[in-house]
């Protein structure tokens with residue numbers, strides 16, 4: 001066991017469910033938590049992707065298993081989480097990275113699109129958090145939940161009416177969860193990424209959008225999924241034992257920047 005594994009307090013093989021684990025930030029988080037010693041359940045609606053990630057991790061001697069479900073389907077979520085608890089034991093860590101992003105102007109946002117985004121980004125995050133928290137409280141064990149918000153939930157970014165509203169709600173949800181679950185020893189935090197180079201942004205960010213982000217962030221570049229994973233791993237583990245209710249902007253300085261010239 002390496003010193004690095006010790007330092008995060010995840011080396012005891014505790015069960016960590018990571019949603020959205022087949023791609024991008026969730027994939028990097030799943031790998032990072034497994035490398036820190038957790039038993040990672042790589043969950044995604046992309047069943048093949050989840051299986052691939054779990055096989056990849058176990059092939060490297062790490063602890064992992066796949067789970068396939070859609071976070072927007074309450075019955076599927078409940079059934080899958082019950083199966084995970086039965087097969088692997090109490091879920092001590094949850095990372096809610098499953099999410100979709102769209103770039104649609106406010107006036108063009110129809111009810112179906114709004115419902116879809118809220119159903120995945122907000123309701124999915126909330127449902128999974130409820131299930132994991134109920135399990136921890138019943139077992140009388142501490143745990144850690146890491147939600148994924150966005151700088152688009154902290155500032156008004158063009159085209160992010162539905163997406164930004166869903167992420168702003170995740171930030172507030174994080175604070176209420178931290179307050180209500182704190183007495184049970186359950187910490188709840190949120191990482192609010194800036195622009196991160198993942199399949200999502202490669203699909204959604206047009207070249208001019210990409211140029212605008214690069215110009216806007218202090219570091220002048222997109223972040224990497226691994227740079228998000230290291231923040232998630234810190235919040236997930238015992239190293240962050242007195243950190244809860246925080247919205248941590250891992251945003252390359254996006255929020256700090258004012259006029260440049």
Ligand SMILES: NC(=O)c1ccc[n+]([C@@H]2O[C@H](COP(=O)([O-])OP(=O)(O)OC[C@H]3O[C@@H](n4cnc5c(N)ncnc54)[C@H](O)[C@@H]3O)[C@@H](O)[C@H]2O)c1
Pocket residue numbers: 019020021022023024025026043044045046049069070071072096097098099100101120148149150151192193194195196197198199200201
């Ligand atoms: N990439 C960025 O710049 C950025 C910035 C801020 C916030 N975020 C947030 O980070 C999270 C991860 O984004 P990413 O860039 O890694 O995206 P991504 O598209 O690379 O990965 C998202 C994963 O979530 C899965 N997923 C989507 N909907 C699902 C559902 N309903 N049920 C189960 N799985 C589902 C997808 O199959 C995919 O594997 C999202 O919540 C996103 O909003 C990303």
